[in-house]
Amino acid sequence: MKKHLTVVLAALLAATLTACGSSGSSSSSSSTASGSGTQTDSSQADAQSTGGKISIVMTTDPDTLDPGRADDTQKNQIVLETQETLVRLINGELTPAGAESYEHSEDGLTWTFKLRDNKYQDGTEVKAEDYVNSIRRLFDPEVNSHNAGIFYCIKGGEAFNTGTGTKEDVGAVALDDKTLQITLTEALPYFDQLLTFSNITPVPESKTQGSANASYGATAEELAQSGPFYVSEWTRGTKVVLKKNPNYWDADNIKLDEIDMPLAQDENTRQQLFDAGQIDLLSNVRSEYVTSLQSKIDSGDVQLSAAPQASMSYISFNNQDPDGVFTNAKIRKAFAIAFDRDAYVNNVAKKGKAAAGLIPYGMSVGTDEYRTLYAEPMTDLLAEDAKTLLNEGLEEIGRSGETLEITFLQSNSNSDTKVIAEYYQNQWQTKLGVKVNIETASDNSAFNNQVSKGLYQVCQTGWGADYNDPMTFFQCYTTGDGNNAAFYSNSTYDELINANKTESDMTKRAENFAEAEKILTVDDCGISPITFGYQNVVMSKNLKGVYINSAGGPAIELRDAYLEG
Amino acid sequence: MFKYILKKVGYLVVTLWIILTATFFMMYSMPGDATQSSMKVLPEAVAENLKAKWGLDKPVGEQYVIYLQNLAKGELGESYTTPGLTANTIIEERFPASLQLGLQAVVLGLVLGILLGILAALHRGRWIDFLTIFIAILGVSIPSFVFAALLQKYAAGGYFPIVGWAVSGSSIADQFKYTALPTLSAAIGGIATYSRFMRSSVLDVLNNDYILLAKSKGLSRFQIIRRHVMRNAITPIITIVAPQIAGVVTGSFVIERMFSIPGLGRYYVDSVNGRDYPMILATTVFFSFIFIFCMVVMDVLYAIVDPRVRKGIIEGKKER
Numbered sequence: 001m002k003k004h005l006t007v008v009l010a011a012l013l014a015a016t017l018t019a020c021g022s023s024g025s026s027s028s029s030s031s032t033a034s035g036s037g038t039q040t041d042s043s044q045a046d047a048q049s050t051g052g053k054i055s056i057v058m059t060t061d062p063d064t065l066d067p068g069r070a071d072d073t074q075k076n077q078i079v080l081e082t083q084e085t086l087v088r089l090i091n092g093e094l095t096p097a098g099a100e101s102y103e104h105s106e107d108g109l110t111w112t113f114k115l116r117d118n119k120y121q122d123g124t125e126v127k128a129e130d131y132v133n134s135i136r137r138l139f140d141p142e143v144n145s146h147n148a149g150i151f152y153c154i155k156g157g158e159a160f161n162t163g164t165g166t167k168e169d170v171g172a173v174a175l176d177d178k179t180l181q182i183t184l185t186e187a188l189p190y191f192d193q194l195l196t197f198s199n200i201t202p203v204p205e206s207k208t209q210g211s212a213n214a215s216y217g218a219t220a221e222e223l224a225q226s227g228p229f230y231v232s233e234w235t236r237g238t239k240v241v242l243k244k245n246p247n248y249w250d251a252d253n254i255k256l257d258e259i260d261m262p263l264a265q266d267e268n269t270r271q272q273l274f275d276a277g278q279i280d281l282l283s284n285v286r287s288e289y290v291t292s293l294q295s296k297i298d299s300g301d302v303q304l305s306a307a308p309q310a311s312m313s314y315i316s317f318n319n320q321d322p323d324g325v326f327t328n329a330k331i332r333k334a335f336a337i338a339f340d341r342d343a344y345v346n347n348v349a350k351k352g353k354a355a356a357g358l359i360p361y362g363m364s365v366g367t368d369e370y371r372t373l374y375a376e377p378m379t380d381l382l383a384e385d386a387k388t389l390l391n392e393g394l395e396e397i398g399r400s401g402e403t404l405e406i407t408f409l410q411s412n413s414n415s416d417t418k419v420i421a422e423y424y425q426n427q428w429q430t431k432l433g434v435k436v437n438i439e440t441a442s443d444n445s446a447f448n449n450q451v452s453k454g455l456y457q458v459c460q461t462g463w464g465a466d467y468n469d470p471m472t473f474f475q476c477y478t479t480g481d482g483n484n485a486a487f488y489s490n491s492t493y494d495e496l497i498n499a500n501k502t503e504s505d506m507t508k509r510a511e512n513f514a515e516a517e518k519i520l521t522v523d524d525c526g527i528s529p530i531t532f533g534y535q536n537v538v539m540s541k542n543l544k545g546v547y548i549n550s551a552g553g554p555a556i557e558l559r560d561a562y563l564e565g
Numbered sequence: 566m567f568k569y570i571l572k573k574v575g576y577l578v579v580t581l582w583i584i585l586t587a588t589f590f591m592m593y594s595m596p597g598d599a600t601q602s603s604m605k606v607l608p609e610a611v612a613e614n615l616k617a618k619w620g621l622d623k624p625v626g627e628q629y630v631i632y633l634q635n636l637a638k639g640e641l642g643e644s645y646t647t648p649g650l651t652a653n654t655i656i657e658e659r660f661p662a663s664l665q666l667g668l669q670a671v672v673l674g675l676v677l678g679i680l681l682g683i684l685a686a687l688h689r690g691r692w693i694d695f696l697t698i699f700i701a702i703l704g705v706s707i708p709s710f711v712f713a714a715l716l717q718k719y720a721a722g723g724y725f726p727i728v729g730w731a732v733s734g735s736s737i738a739d740q741f742k743y744t745a746l747p748t749l750s751a752a753i754g755g756i757a758t759y760s761r762f763m764r765s766s767v768l769d770v771l772n773n774d775y776i777l778l779a780k781s782k783g784l785s786r787f788q789i790i791r792r793h794v795m796r797n798a799i800t801p802i803i804t805i806v807a808p809q810i811a812g813v814v815t816g817s818f819v820i821e822r823m824f825s826i827p828g829l830g831r832y833y834v835d836s837v838n839g840r841d842y843p844m845i846l847a848t849t850v851f852f853s854f855i856f857i858f859c860m861v862v863m864d865v866l867y868a869i870v871d872p873r874v875r876k877g878i879i880e881g882k883k884e885r
Contacts, residue, residue, distance in 0.1 A: 063644075238729055
């Protein structure tokens with residue numbers, strides 16, 4: 001899924017610690033109780049709304065607008081403004097949207113959604129069976145949705161996806177035109193968080209019959225659009241234009257008439273567009289650019305908002321290292337702590353914030369932000385002596401006194417990854433007295449291929465949240481998970497995470513997560529988190545009502561946005 | 566002459582086949598494929614499905630044969646990363662913008678380059694000469710994307726848009742508005758190269774006896790330049806124009822990216838990153854075709870323009 005690559009790459013370009021600090025004090029408001037959203041000042045929204053037109057950029061050219069295949073930040077942004085999810089993140093709060101209300105059975109396996117009277121842009125009614133169709137398409141082998149795995153919790157989904165079941169067996173049924181029922185295989189307490197995904201938005205079956213099933217979303221004309229806006233124009237390679245959907249159930253409260261989205265793949269071009277006042281919002285901007293805008297920010301001509309992004313980068317040790325080095329916890333710990341994370345953030349990555357735990361800021365357990373409940377667990381470990389740990393580890397693997405030689409795998413030969421690889425090489429060689437070779441994979445495919453086969457010793461990679469629950473991170477490091485790049489395995493960890501899939505007591509869940517986080521990052525040090533994502537968003541001074549989502553929903557929610565004055 | 570052209574076309578086909586085959590097998594020998602180009606691992610079933618859909622589950626040799634069979638039918642295959650669109654459609658939709666930008670850039674480059682080159686040579690050592698040399702050095706040493714960024718910063722934002730492209734069929738004014746800056750950015754290298762070539766070529770010609778003769782005959786300065794200097798000096802330009810045309814038409818992806826032009830260049834780069842095999846092959850073969858085609862046309866043109874080359878072809882035939 002490109003989303004994760006995009007998220008991490010985007011994070012690569014994001015703020016430095018300094019910039020985050022200064023911006024935090026200037027205009028951002030802190031996260032809400034649920035911790036996933038940041039909102040620009042929206043006081044007296046109704047009194048001052050003027051409607052109108054705004055422009056934001058597309059950073060990549062969408063290859064399809066099929067909701068079932070939206071799998072990166074850019075596609076999510078467009079799909080989520082033009083389609084109605086059952087629930088939406090409004091100012092960080094899960095709010096019923098396509099569903100007027102919903103409830104789940106006592107055992108947590110059956111979820112029933114009462115739908116609102118909503119219409120597509122062409123005036124046809126949105127029916128429960130349209131949601132059923134989109135859920136079936138998610139697992140349809142003809143569609144090949146990259147996100148299918150996330151929804152295997154829906155009964156019959158995995159079977160249909162793997163060719164052992166049929167679409168009729170998928171646990172989503174329309175009880176009547178306005179009632180949707182979804183059956184799960186496990187009682188996921190965070191299932192409603194998954195419903196902020198663009199993949200579960202209504203698609204009438206009439207639109208996806210025959211060959212149209214595989215090609216749906218290749219043009220704007222064929223789309224059935226149920227969201228606050230609709231794509232009125234899509235010129236591939238140049239721009240997308242969204243217009244207000246007059247048939248949207250809450251159209252009276254949608255203030256913007258039009259959102260222009262010119263494509264600008266180049267960071268420099270995007271800054272020119274913002275400087276020239278041709279776009280109203282620019283997210284994920286580099287700290288240097290924020291600095292260049294500082295006088296305008298201070299004078300109030302430009303608004304700056306800084307918010308956590310639920311992503312993190314980490315050093316992945318191959319816990320099944322064929323060379324038998326990183327199979328040892330003490331050696332892993334030595335490598336994990338033998339450099340200063342703040343220095344890394346300020347001088348090398350120039351983005352994000354130093355991390356001492358797995359779960360970034362902005363992730364919630366129930367209604368509480370996880371990081372406010374439990375502090376980052378690696379603080380004590382980071383204070384230990386790396387060289388001592390290394391010597392003890394070497395003794396344990398019977399290679400005491402030997403000058404260790406290891407290989408760091410970097411993902412490709414661009415300047416960013418090169419600087420990162422050389423930083424680790426330098427730090428580990430000087431602090432630990434080991435010899436570090438750098439191996440370069442030619443591109444992402446080659447890198448992922450090599451990592452997935454375990455043909456590496458140590459590398460750096462990252463992860464971005466799919467939904468607003470720590471499970472999206474913890475799941476990756478369970479034994480045998482496809483995304484477990486470190487080949488980490490610990491039965492206690494697995495038990496805690498498995499228990500938390502269905503644990504409905506949020507206090508207990510948070511406690512389990514905290515224990516698992518400590519096992520993974522401190523006791524075993526199976527992976528070593530380095531940075532948490534953090535992003536700067538700049539906006540024109542009169543754009544209000546914008547929500548910045550950390551995880552789940554569109555990265556920038558414009559549903560309630562308006563121009564002031 | 567017909568046989569000569571036929572032979573050149575024969576070479577074109579063989580060269581294309583070699584390029585195609587080499588690209589195909591190099592591409593497949595790289596570790597990883599399109600299902601692994603993103604950081605997150607796809608569910609096994611989805612990855613397997615996709616591989617089966619794309620035919621990646623078959624042996625490479627078989628895939629190669631299938632590819633050639635489809636190619637013979639003119640089918641370049643469906644893009645992996647852009648579901649619902651075939652490589653044929655993408656090239657049809659996208660190439661016009663690249664072509665327009667490329668041709669405009671070549672024409673602008675040629676006109677300005679030749680003009681500056683002649684003026685510089687005729688006024689050797691004067692300010693226009695220094696200006697030309699200055700432009701040539703700038704044009705060669707500043708990458709086009711830096712020039713594009715400067716234009717975006719200082720020339721765009723008002724009348725000229727920073728990004729975007731006029732849809733086909735729009736007014737001349739719109740066409741000009743949207744294409745002026747990208748064309749200038751793409752042309753700067755050409756202006757530099759042509760003016761440099763033209764300057765030295767004109768200087769060479771000026772030293773010839775026939776120029777002296779023309780002068781002594783009492784021909785006007787303008788007549789001498791038009792009839793004797795221009796004609797003789799421009800021949801070397803033909804040699805460099807052909808690959809330049811191919812280069813500009815196919816190689817403006819940086820400019821396309823910066824100005825958000827819906828051209829083919831983006832697909833060339835993205836398809837490599839996404840391991841979109843049909844698109845990699847289609848764009849490689851298509852660009853190679855344009856490149857080789859330009860070279861063939863140049864060879865033929867050269868034979869037509871230069872009697873010595875033509876004579877060489879005929880004599881070569883006689884020897885056999």
